[in-house]
Amino acid sequence: MTTLRSIRLFVIRHRSLLISTVSIGLIFMIVWPSTDSRHNSKQTKKKVLYNLMEETKGVPKHVKDCTIEYANAHKLQQDHPCLLDIIRRQYLNKPSPSDVPLLLDYPNVKDPSAGQVTAVLRLLRNLTNGFFIESGAADGESFSNTLFLEREMNWTGLLVEPEPKSFQNLAKRNRKSWTLQNCLSLEKYPTEVSFDKTEITGKIIGSKVSQSELDNGKLANVQCFPLYSILLAHGQNWVDFFSLDVEGHELQVLKTIPWHKVNITLIAVEWEHVEEGYYAIVDYMKEQGYVNFGRIATPYARDVVFIKDFLDDLRFDYVDYDE
Numbered sequence: 001m002t003t004l005r006s007i008r009l010f011v012i013r014h015r016s017l018l019i020s021t022v023s024i025g026l027i028f029m030i031v032w033p034s035t036d037s038r039h040n041s042k043q044t045k046k047k048v049l050y051n052l053m054e055e056t057k058g059v060p061k062h063v064k065d066c067t068i069e070y071a072n073a074h075k076l077q078q079d080h081p082c083l084l085d086i087i088r089r090q091y092l093n094k095p096s097p098s099d100v101p102l103l104l105d106y107p108n109v110k111d112p113s114a115g116q117v118t119a120v121l122r123l124l125r126n127l128t129n130g131f132f133i134e135s136g137a138a139d140g141e142s143f144s145n146t147l148f149l150e151r152e153m154n155w156t157g158l159l160v161e162p163e164p165k166s167f168q169n170l171a172k173r174n175r176k177s178w179t180l181q182n183c184l185s186l187e188k189y190p191t192e193v194s195f196d197k198t199e200i201t202g203k204i205i206g207s208k209v210s211q212s213e214l215d216n217g218k219l220a221n222v223q224c225f226p227l228y229s230i231l232l233a234h235g236q237n238w239v240d241f242f243s244l245d246v247e248g249h250e251l252q253v254l255k256t257i258p259w260h261k262v263n264i265t266l267i268a269v270e271w272e273h274v275e276e277g278y279y280a281i282v283d284y285m286k287e288q289g290y291v292n293f294g295r296i297a298t299p300y301a302r303d304v305v306f307i308k309d310f311l312d313d314l315r316f317d318y319v320d321y322d323e
């Protein structure tokens with residue numbers, strides 16, 4: 001008999017005596033962890049508090065001529081009042097009123113997603129009245145990861161889609177969510193970038209380009225905002241489900257998020273085109289206190305699902321004796 005087994009037998013035989021001793025011990029550990037374990041958990045977690053001001057130290061809070069050009073040129077911090085005001089006034093489009101019917105190409109298809117919605121509802125136990133962000137939202141119907149949630153489960157949210165043709169169709173659907181014809185910024189400040197206009201697979205190419213380069217019709221200059229700025233402009237600091245599919249720039253978008261300021265429960269990230277690779281996303285999200293729940297891999301989905309570990313701050317290092 002191994003030592004481990006004999007300990008287990010001892011535990012079973014002397015349960016009642018042990019429970020009181022162990023519970024006192026546990027309380028002690030939770031309330032008063034040794035300096036060693038505190039030190040270790042700090043080292044392994046590597047939580048870096050994120051400074052929203054770091055990009056733009058010195059820009060005054062009150063800007064007299066607050067324009068998008070000013071915001072871009074000064075790389076305004078994510079929560080700058082000028083930036084939030086611009087998003088609110090010029091970019092956020094209101095949801096269609098609840099009595100206006102949806103305009104769908106295939107109204108009988110309840111869930112056009114490639115499996116994401118099933119996973120979301122399962123993990124969130126059929127949550128109703130939730131809040132989502134979907135980027136890219138495409139035309140708001142084809143492969144939509146949020147239509148079912150909005151239509152059947154009374155969710156609402158933010159639909160983000162920079163590609164002009166797709167957005168035109170999205171705007172006509174009468175979705176009950178806010179829409180933005182913008183990209184999520186790859187930096188912690190607003191940026192104007194060139195965008196490949198190919199429908200469905202459109203993506204950010206690089207910096208803003210000149211008129212002559214726009215003339216060939218393949219590129220557009222589009223305005224990007226940090227995800228956190230959009231949420232703040234909307235007055236929202238929690239999200240139940242974030243669907244992120246931006247054709248390769250997913251990790252860069254995730255890295256703009258000040259995780260200690262916003263609560264995102266569930267995140268589905270398309271990993272397939274991410275330049276840094278699948279494990280770079282997984283490692284990064286783990287550092288932010290997320291559990292990798294698994295992948296949704298169907299013919300049309302290549303998503304990895306992360307769920308916020310709400311017990312993360314309570315965890316302390318322990319040894320798993322079974323290993």
Ligand SMILES: *[C@@H]1O[C@H](CO)[C@@H](O)[C@H](O)[C@H]1NC(C)=O
Binds near residue numbers: 126
């Ligand atoms: C969620 O809804 C589905 C379909 O209506 C049902 O089969 C499932 O049991 C529900 N799950 C929970 C956790 O309530």
Ligand SMILES: *[C@@H]1O[C@H](CO)[C@@H](O)[C@H](O)[C@H]1NC(C)=O
Binds near residue numbers: 128152153154
């Ligand atoms: C959604 O809201 C409508 C109207 O308030 C209500 O009748 C319906 O039961 C709700 N659906 C769910 C799934 O909660």
Ligand SMILES: *[C@@H]1O[C@H](CO)[C@@H](O)[C@H](O)[C@H]1NC(C)=O
Binds near residue numbers: 260261262263
């Ligand atoms: C996120 O949610 C948790 C649990 O509900 C709460 O304790 C925490 O304060 C929230 N954080 C933010 C930034 O809202």
